[in-house]
Amino acid sequence: MSGILDKRLVFVTGKGGTGKTIVSAALGLVAARQGKRTMVCEVAEQNRIPALFGREGAGFTEVELAESLYAISVDPEHAREEWLKFQLRSGALAGVLNGNRIFSYLAAAAPGLAELVTIGKVWELAQLERKTAKASPYDVVIVDAPATGHGVAMLGAPKTFRDAARVGPVANQAAKIHTFLASPRQTAVVAVALAEDMPVNETLDLAGRLHDEMGQHLQAIVVNAVYPERFSGADAEAIASADGRPSQAARDGLDAALSEHRRAKAQRSQLRRLRSEAEAPVSTLPFLFEPEIGRDEVEALSRELERRLV
């Protein structure tokens, strides 16, 4: 997994519910600790990353969460307004379009436009020469991207628009963004998975789609929530054949241990399958038993990730 934080853009996707947001935040902390000016960018109209740090999100504004660590939540409406302003080089002209009801209906419904302007803003954040007035560049931008299918569509949106428009300003801009996203030197795609059947399948499928649709490849896979190996096969046998007449509470304890053993074993077999079929390096993060995930937990995960980044 070494080197992904040396890219300008790290695109974190994977099956829903695998922990993309937390992994993105943890990656952000790793990069910030390395002294990189780091942006962690959400694209789902939520402010979950600031919340992990006990902060209120500021939406479409770049806010500092910790030393060298910044966050933003990109929503399509703001991204579109800004994009129009850049394109037209005039806030007043952009206002003509943004204030027009028919235009806003068309823009809201035009398939792929929300994805295009969102990834366009992400691209802008990752440029050394920012278009946003008085904005400083970031060393690395980490995107907490949508789940696999929608994530790939977002990555592919500039190519779609480049091909649809062929010539003209939209095509030129889209082509530039696509070239950046399709370059493994500038953009790393990271998949977050769980050691379960469907997430592993989806990760393998993602690798194929990235290749076919973008000419890109997965640069790292993070398998989240891996159970600790608490019990060996011999332990499990000893537990299963425990003599005596245990109370209900003790029996629940034995059952929980056997269940943990079976789950951990099933996870290991899924991990083996993933490792043998995926080309990208696979790292794991431990299952967290803490009831709520906050800054301390993200910090702990970032230390785990860091060990694997060296």
Added chain:
Amino acid sequence: MSASVADLLANKQICVCAGSGGVGKTTTSAAVALGMAQRGKKVIVLTIDPAKRLANSLGLPELGNEESRVEADTGDGELWAMMLDAKRTFDDLVESHAPDAETRDAVLGNRIYKEISNAVAGSQEYMAMEKLHELHEEGRYDLLVLDTPPTRNALDFLDAPKRLSRFVDSRSLQFFTSGGLFGVKIFSRGTGLVFSVLKRVTGVDLLQDISDFFQSFGDMAPGFRERAGRVTELLADSRTTFLLVTSPRADAVDEAVFFHDRLREAGMPFGAAVVNRMHELPADGDGVHEEVEELLGPELGRRVAGNLEDFRRLAERDQLSLSDLRQRLGRKPMIEVPDMEDDIHDLEGLAKMGEYLF
């Protein structure tokens, strides 16, 4: 208040399973469909997620854009499944609405159309609703179960018909079609200005292509719009119900509550919340640590006790989330499904999940 899916769906024709990503929507949809088929209904489950595993779990090599019968022991009932192919559905829709072959070919051959109907994001939601409506009209099934698209914003599909209506709104069409690009006809001054600014953004060529698209699409607009209206009505109909699938984690509960409130605002019929992957609370017992240490020896006993405490914490967290959800939903029906040891990947697993749903 606990509930059974069988009771909730007794008089329903459409069941929409919604919720945020990774909570088990697809599996729940399949288990609901199987359970209702086992109760004698002819059921079809529609999925959008191209996860092959759902197909496999239903005993099918893969799912396509055609209805496939699932070989399951369902007595008099039947279980069918289908994976929606947004592009194919879009094409079919154009074919059925086109007034003549010329219009059909013009739209299907339009470059803008080809690109946007291929770019899956955004069009999935339209197409899911569209297919649902079509199957309902045909009336060949007792129950349609829809697994909604895995978008993070789980509400996108609710707005899909409205967005489509606005997209093909006559005013939008006029915008592009009244006299064409180069102002043969006189625009109202406002529209003219908007149009000329738009041209600076898109360039002349792209705007010409977009205009061509709308001109060829124009004749089909009323059909599309009317249909989108009927889809909205269908979702709000008393024969429809929504199952809100969630997991007992704080962020998933927040999303579930948000979604529930949105359903209510939109006047959509809420059925129940399915709380998936609940960790079961182990029995209480003082001295359980000493007891397992006695049973297994101090070293292994300590590890078993530590493991028990970890899972107890998870179960307690789940109980807290559940009561939080219950309170915030205002005593709506809830169905709890325990965290299964194996991820579900066959009919047997679906049936096992069904034991908790029904």
